[in-house]
Amino acid sequence: MTRIKQDHSRFRRIVQGKIRQNLKHYISTGSLVGRQGRDKVSIPLPQIELPRFKFDQKSGGGVGQGDGERGDSLGQGDQPGEGDGQGKAGEGEGEKALEVDVTLEELAKILGEELELPNIEPRGQKEVVTERDRYTGIRPVGPDSLRHFKRTYRQALKRTIAIGAYDPKNPVVLPIKEDMRYRSWSTVKSPQSNALVIYMMDVSGSMGDEQKEIVRSESFWINAWLKSQYQGIETRYIIHDATAREVDEHTFFHTRESGGTMISSAYKLAAQLIGDDYPVSEWNIYPFHFSDGDNWSVDDTRTCIRLLRDELVPKSNQFSYGQVESPYGSGQFIKDLREHFPVDEDDCNLVVSEIKDKDAIVGSIKDFLGAGR
């Protein structure tokens, strides 16, 4: 290992240590939400800087160059005119606030280790077998488009040398038909496990911004974890008050309705969604429902229980219900669920969790993902 690789891996370890230290903080403040690219999360880590006595940036000011009148703006931020660094290194040390890129996988690993989450055991045959062709070998016949030039040449060279026709001064090698080599393939079957995550949220008047932020932070971490456990993951979003509809992610977190709450509407829609698009034999299904626990009527609750028992729970790997505390909700729903789905039933894969405030997010993530289903 080269020296820089060693130093680099020390650095990565320090970064991971810092993330580990701050994980609970990140979860409860939701500060990583929205910092996610395709498969990386950029995490601001100012703590990793070595502190030193230095001037307060903003009390000093400085000298710049260029056009502009007195009073013209040079932009905001820690330094004026933050722009591209056409860097010539050697002397300067970077002065920028440090942001570190971490892959979602790494983050999920840290989450798993910190919260002691078990890996999810594959259940039954919920695997899609995909077939892929891979070029694995060489054969003497085939279409021209698959001709392996190097191998062909080598074969021709061997032959030329063997018959003594090779002249180093004039190294002409002419391949004949028997020299031709072509790529050949074999079909590989690879099992692929997919997961469907359905988020349902009550957007009735009693769910405030703080409640939604809690849901948002939870869903970020749940996604990160499930992504690390399955090869393919799909997320669908359902919001409901008295009626339910499917929405995109942005709408999901930014909608506020008033009006009553009929939880069954969401469950119906979820069941329908699964029935239409996701055969249970191929998908690992994870419905999550967040609400403040205030349902319209006892009748509706009864419908919910029926839907859960007959439809959702049997089809899911785990059905999760998170109850966010709000000043308006009665919080009755969680009690009903507990009553109908007692925890001590062995094969009960319905999990409930109460989330009092942001600090409770960590605990509830553990509730949801701690069973390893």
Next chain:
Amino acid sequence: MIHYIKVRPLPPELHHWRRVIEDIARDEGLDFFDVVYEMITYEKMSEIAAYGGFPTRYPHWRFGMEYDRLSKSHTYGLSKIYELVINTNPCYAYLLEGNALVDQKLVMAHVFGHADFFKNNFWFSRTDRKMVDTMANHATRVRRYQDLYGVTLVEEFIDTCLSVENLIDPHRPYVQKKRIKSRPKQDLPDELVGDGAALPRLQAKEYMDEFVNPEAYLEAQRARKKAEIEQQKRFPAEPQRDVLLFLMQEAPLTRWQRNVLGLVRDEAYYFAPQGMTKIMNEGWASYWHTHMMTRRGIMDPNELIDYADRHSRATVMQKGRINPYKIGIELFRDIEWRYDTGRFGKAWDECDDMEARANWHRPTGRGREKIFEVRRHHNDVTFLDEFLTPEFCARQKLFTFEHKPRANEWQIASREFAEVKQKLLFQLTNMGQPVIDVEDANFENKNALLLSHRHEGVDLDQSYAHATLRNLFALWKRPVHIASRKGERGVLYSFDGQETGERAFDG
């Protein structure tokens, strides 16, 4: 001699150009140690740059962090390191593999400028020219300590040291070295304490004594004596700018810790001149690459566009900051032009006829000679102090900026020459770091360490100060304080091992 750096020879074409350019550089009067070029990949370039130019440096995660940043910004196309040269004898310089020939020529010409500057500038005269070996020795030492005491322990101690790395006295290598006098071991001699008898009196006949040594005079003498005694009791007797040296001598450290602190200090002193001459050094190198590329036929005419592109990228004005390449090259050119046209001396200074000044032409042909002289004696502060002119300032569109809290944005504050110059000099003084001394090692008679920040109008960053005090405590192991100001008020930041504090203080 052992070469710690293995060097692959340059490809023939580059080798040819290297020789051509070296001959031209010498012909122009540049004078440098041998320059050893090597062409490397960008990964290797990022690696060496992360180590500050020294692949043999001691192991530390911060180099890994820098590598992460550099190689990423290269991959994403945000920046590219064209050249890297280190101040040693011989000079090692690196070229980036895959660059066009015109880039390589430009870099080589640029590097000879740096090499000349390293060898001849006064501020580099005390740097260790065998730093490659020294760095390697440091690395060996750190590794040995890590084997003996554990990687993490040693690395964390290095972190602590690096946190105070900037508390050195950059002028120390050039003045008579004074050892810091150790703490007085014994009590002060008695005669220093009493009054009367030991007071110096002017000689006088007894009957005149009353007049020659009046009470007022004696009082003054007494006060002076007292102050002197106070001074003697104080430790250190005078404020110490080289805080690192003071800590090495006085802080309760183990032998390996003292050694590590020492090597961090050595490296800080080695790099200091580069911080002190950034504008000059880059300006000088840019001056020479321009001159040699365009006037001495190094460049093929069909390379002109590419050359112009690279050159202007390096010397572009960036609004919010000073580009050392730009200011440096322009100021060297300005000086050359002023001295060539005789715009200096008594007659020039006294002339206040605008038109006469604008059309001034008394050729001396001394411009080139002058800039060589400037590159020998000056550092950035004196360079700008002496040669920045109002005309230059206006031509270069220099301005000062401030942060306006109400608008929460940075704004252009002024284009006045005096203000620009003052701010610029402030920004360069002590390499833009606050000046901090050890004031008292027995503060409040508690063996506490008192540092003091010489406040010149800009406050310390408070949260950084607190965090740094924690690290300082790890070295001193008794309460640590730093006296500074917050605007008008004196303030004392403290850390006593348990908690951080802040109180009003006028010391």
